[in-house]
Amino acid sequence: MTVWDRPEPPTRPVPLDRERIVAAAIALADEGGLEAVSVRKVAAHLDAGPMRLYRYISTKEELFDLMVDEVQAEILPGEQPGDWREALRILAQRTREAALRHEWLADLLGGRPTLGPNGLAVTEATLAAFDGLADVDTVMRAVETVSAYFIGAIRREIANLRAERATGLSKHDWQRAHGPHVTRMLATGRFPALAKAVYDGTDVDAETSFATGLDWVLNAVAAKLTPTPT
C-alpha cells in the first residue's frame, strides 16, 4: 500500500465563526441586494455545507440582524465632538453613507430593534451627545425624533435611487424617468399641487435634501433643549 494508493486524509472543514459568515453575507448583499443572500450561497462562499451555518445562527433573520450590527460599527465615529448638534449630524450622515455603501441597509433600517453591541453603542453615542442638556425624557424624544427622520429619509433616498436605476439610469428627469404613467396622471389635472412641484421645483441633489431636512429637525430639537425663557 504505497502513498499513491492511499487517498489523502479528509480535509478538515475550514474554520468558521460568525464574523466570517456575516462578512460573506454582506459581500453577497452588497452586490445583488438582500435577496441575493441565501443560506446556501453564503455557505458556498465559505466552502461549507448550508446546515453548518445553523450552528452560528438559528434563523436567517438573525443573520440579517448580525449584518446590520456589523454595519453599525462603520457608523460609530471615533471621537465625539462636544457640540451635540454636530454629533447628531455626524451620526446621521454616517448612517446615510453606510446605507449608500450597503444599499440593503435601507431595507432593514428601522425594521427591528437594534440590540447588538454596535447597535447599542450607536444608541449610547446618540444619547451621550445630549448628556446634561435636558432631562432624560426630553432626550429620549429628541433621539427618537432625529433617528425617525433620518431613517425615513434614507429609505426614501435609496428607494428613489433604485427606481431611477430601474428606469434606465435617467438622471433627474422625474417625469420621463418614471415613464409616461406619471406624466399622464399629472396631465389629468387632478394633482395640481403635485404637477406644480414637479414642473416648477428645482432639482436638488439627495445629499442637500437630506442635510436640509436634518437641519430643520435639529432646529426643532434645539428649541426644546433650551426652551425660550419667558
Next chain:
Amino acid sequence: MTVWDRPEPPTRPVPLDRERIVAAAIALADEGGLEAVSVRKVAAHLDAGPMRLYRYISTKEELFDLMVDEVQAEILPGEQPGDWREALRILAQRTREAALRHEWLADLLGGRPTLGPNGLAVTEATLAAFDGLADVDTVMRAVETVSAYFIGAIRREIANLRAERATGLSKHDWQRAHGPHVTRMLATGRFPALAKAVYDGTDVDAETSFATGLDWVLNAVAAKLTPTPT
C-alpha cells in the same frame, strides 16, 4: 342518458380583477404578515389557479405596490382643514393608524416610490396643504421632512410592537421584555447614557411619543414657512 348521469357543465372560473386580488392579499397579510402572502395562497382564496394572477400583475412586487396603494386610500382624509399644521398632523396620524391596522404596511412604507393613484392623491393632499405658504422648493423640503419623520417613526413603533409581542406580551418592561441580554449589556457599564435612559426614563405610550416628535417637526417646518422677519 338522464340528467343524473350527466355531470354538471364545468363551472366557469370565478371572475377576477385586481381589486379582488388585492383584497385577498391584504386579508392574508393582515393576519400573518407579508410573508403569509404567496401567489398560491392568494389564488387559492379566490378559487383560482396561481398562474391566473399573472394576467393582472406581472410580478409579486407589483402586488405589494397595489396593496400599498389600496391602503393609501384609507389615509386620504375627506375634507382638508384650512390649517396646514392640522392637515399635516391628520395625514401623519392616519398613516400611523393605517399601519396599526395593517402592520405589514410598516415593512413597505418608504420602500418604493408610491406612484399609484391613491399614493399620488396622498402626495397631492400633502402638497396642497402648503399651497401659497411658501415657494415650491421650501414646500418640497417640508413635505419630505415631515413624511421622512413619520415613516421612520411608524417603522420603529411597529418594530417595537412586534418585539414586545415576540417576547411574550410583556407590556412596557423594556429590560425584562428583551430578556437578559440587554440587562447584561447595561450592567457592563459600557452604556451609561443608555442605562440611565432605560432606568430613569418615563414610559410613554407610542401614540404620544409619535405625536410629540411630529409636533417638533411641524414646529421646525413652521419656522421655515414664516421666516422671522429681521
Next chain:
DNA sequence: CTCATGTCGATACACTGTATTGCTCGTATA
C-alpha cells in the same frame, strides 16, 4: 484502545415565484 460527544454533510420536505405548454371554450366568420 475504546467509548462518548459534539459537529458536520447528506438527505428530505414543504414551499416559493414564475416560464412554458397545450387545452378549452366563447365568439366571429363563412
Next chain:
DNA sequence: TATACGAGCAATACAGTGTATCGACATGAG
C-alpha cells in the same frame, strides 16, 4: 349551421428557498 380562431386558463415544470432530521465520523477523554 359549421368552422376557424384566439384569448384565457390550468397543468406542469423548474430552479431555488429555509430549515428539520439523521447517520457517520473525527476528536478528545478515560
